[in-house]
Amino acid sequence: MKNLLFLSLFILTHFTIFAQISDSECAIGKIEAMQKRLQNAKLQGNQAADNNIDVSYYKLDLSIAYTTQSVKGEVTINAKSKIAELSQVTIDLQNALTTDSVKIGNSKMPYLHQSNQILINLDKKYAENQLVSLVIYYHGTPGSSGFNSFVFGTHNSQKDLAIWSLSEPYGSSDWFPCKNAVDDKADSSDVWITADKYYVSVSNGVLQKVVENQNGTKTYQWKNRYPIAQYLISIALSNYSEYKNSFKYDGVNEMPVTHFIYPESLTATNKLALDKTVFMLDLFSQKFGLYPFIKEKYGHAQFGWGGGMEHQTCTSISSFGETLIAHELTHQWFGDKITCKNWENIWLNEGFASYGECIYTEAIGGKVAYDNYIKSFMNSAKTAKGTIFVQDVNNINEIFSSSRTYRKGATVLHMLRGIVGDDVFYKILQTYISSKNAYSNATTEDFQAIAEQVYGQKLDYFFKQWIYGESYPKYKMQWSSQSQINGSYKVNLNISQTTGTNLTFFTMPIQMKIAFGLGDTTVTVFNDKASQSFEILVKDKPVNVTFDANNWILKDIETVNILANEPVFGDTFGLNVFPNPSSDEINVSYQLPKNATVRISMVDFSGKEIFKSVEEKLTQGNYSQNIKINDFPAGTYIINLNVDGQNESRKLLMVK
Structure with missing residues (x-):
């Protein structure tokens, strides 16, 4: 009874909060705040990183002073040589910061800091796979690129202080020396933060120790032992209140879930939202696989930037909308x-x-x-310009396009789910997240290969058009039906599409829901032409056909017509003219209950016969004949079927 009561309250509170979710809280604050600050911003300093080294470890030992808005740092970088004789390395660090010295062991190395990079001459030539360990000493006021990568801010109506980082995409070197390349993850990291004792200092991983120093400062020592991309290394400092929970992930063991929140924000409402983090951890662990940093922690550190940032094991967040929390938590996997x-x-x-x-x-x-949520994403995705695969990675608005990268990207996964089905879809995600790409990097090709492996069919058509192509299909559909000799019915479909791009059509399986007087059935047709016809046999007389009834496809339906195939005369032979209206070619189909002599003709509304087929003797069965009509002017025509002197007719609308 206690569990049932808890479940009822849980569902009630979820629906109450869900009803209040606004579009700006659905991880969109992150995008739109950026767009307001960075209208048409071009990123500077996106330089090639040193591909001769493979970074394995970072240790950031930072002293941060709010009064001077400065950082003094000692950063250790361990890296392996990727070439036979490595004698120089290049480390990224913005010119706004001053390099004081570079050491290997106790020896100072000669270096040149210019053009936002430090060129360091090593103490010897390092063989391939040999480890080099650098310690770089530096100081200064961090610069800022991208989303404001290092900020000395305030909160509580500017009464209280806060410091935070947000390095995505290229901002890591604004505040610490690193190999500023997303595809070179360190195997582990440590972040030590020394600041005034006023601050609670937060970073990735597990807090090992807090040292109270004699000069009125505290040092927080954070340890991470999972691979980490340089832009996911973070710091957040303020007079935080800690709000703690835990995630019991196997019935016995627990992982801490700790939220570092501004005191004025730790309200009952925000606690309720933060409490749902545990439910989300359980939900996503079921859907994707166990939370990937289970030996460390998850939680949030509040900051002053509008939205959220998925820093590893500790998301930086400004507000506590449920879908924003869900968005950033999903990032821990993806x-x-x-x-x-x-x-x-x-x-x-x-x-x-x-x-x-x-x-x-x-x-x-x-x-x-x-359905309502994905529909809102689809509406936004229709406004997207360009390809999901980003063409200009020096433009931050291009990388983080809300309509294209976020909403159309999500819509692609929705469409993939529609193609493969729920079970296969989640198996694809689970296989991907546990693949060779785990704790590493991936491309679209990597994900596609896993999707095809799990699904058992090629999906090249899907990824080629949706990731590397532009726009979406605008469909037209026409349908009609005709009775068959055995009492069944044939549904005739004609599907045509335009795209508005150089991609002439989108290849997609399309689910057609065919409704009868009682009940319905869903049939999937594979549309791989700009204009295509299908015939579907069903047991009962159809009364309606719904195109993509479950809204799996990003699309517009410009027209959905029931073909004008009402009898002009007779209904004995199931005469059907398709497509109707038509501009080029029609298919005339009919059925003979017995052997008969047959002739087909076409007359205009003045009664003039403009087409006549050869008279044929045919046996019992179903027949069809294609007739080219593109030479005839637009208008209304009559198609006549003569069977042993008995006539049956249909109207045909010719369009140009």
Whole structure:
């Protein structure tokens, strides 16, 4: 009884909060705040990183002073040589910061810091796979690129102080020396933060120790032992209140879920929203596989930037909308455990996280809520310009396009789910997240290969058009039906489409819902032409055909016509003219209950015969004949079928 009561209250509170979710809270604050600040911004300093090294470890030992808005740092970088004789390395660090020295062991290395990079001469030539360990000492006021990568801010009506980082996509080198490349994850990291004792200092992984120093500062020592991309290393400092929970993931063991929240924000309403993090951890662990950093933690650190950022094990967040929480948590699998190999493939991060919102919405609100949520994404996706595969990664608005990267990216996953079905879809996600790409990087090709492996069929047509192509299909559908000798019915479909791009058509399986007087059935047709006809046999007389009834496809339906095939005279032979209206060619089909002599003719409305077939003697059965009509002017015509002197007729509308 206690569990039932809890479940009832749980569902009630979920639906109450869900009803209040606004579009700006659905991980969209992250996008739109960026767009307001960075109208047409071009990223500077997106330079090629040093591909001669493979970073294995970062240790950031930082002293941060709010009064001078400065950082003094000692950063250790361990890296393996990727070439036979490595004598120099290049480390990324913005010119706004001053390099004081570079050491290997106790020896200082000669270096040149210019053009936002440090060129370091090594103490010897390092063989391939040999480890080099650098310690870089630096100081200064961090610069800021992208989303404002390092900020000295305030909260509580500017009464209280806060400091935070947000390095995506290229901002890591604004505040610490690193190899600024998304495709080179360190195997582990440590972040030590020394600041005034006023601050609670938060970073990735597990807090090992807090040291109270004699000069009125505290040092927080954070340890992460999972692979991590450089832009996911983060710091957040303020007078946080801690709100703690836990995630029991196997019935016995627990992982801490800790939220670092501004005191004025720790309200009952926000606690209720944060409490749902545990439900989401359980939900997504079921859907994707166990939370990927289970030996460490998850939680949030509040910051002053509008939206959220999926820093590994500790999302930075400004507000507490449920779908924003769900979006950033989904990133721990898609973005953090598996990170896009380059920013051209950012949809593998953001499209997947946006679809996490949909999965959560479905879990708490059912199919209707899911359908409405994905419909809003589809409406936005229709406004997207360009390809999901980002063409200009030096433009932040291109990388983080809300309509294309986020919403259209999520819609692609929705469409893939429609093609393969729920069971296969979630198996694809689980296989992907546990593949060779786990704790590493991936491209669209990697995800496609796994999707095809699990599904057992090629999906090249799907990814080629939706990821590397533009726009979406605008369909026209016509249908008619005719009775058959055995009492069944044949449904005739004609599907045509336009795209508005150089992609002439989209290849897609389309679910057609055929309704009868009682009941319905759903049949899938594979549409792989710009104009295509299908015949479907059904047992009962159809009264309606619904195109893509479950809204699996990003599309417009410009017209859905029931063909004008009402009898002009007779209904003995099931005469059917398709497509109707037509502009080029028609198919005339009929059935003979017995052997007979047959002739087909076509007359205009003045009664003039403009087409006549050869008279044929045919046996019992079903027949069809294609007739070219493109030479005739637009107008209304009559198609006549003469069977042993008995006539049956249909109207035909000719269009140009």
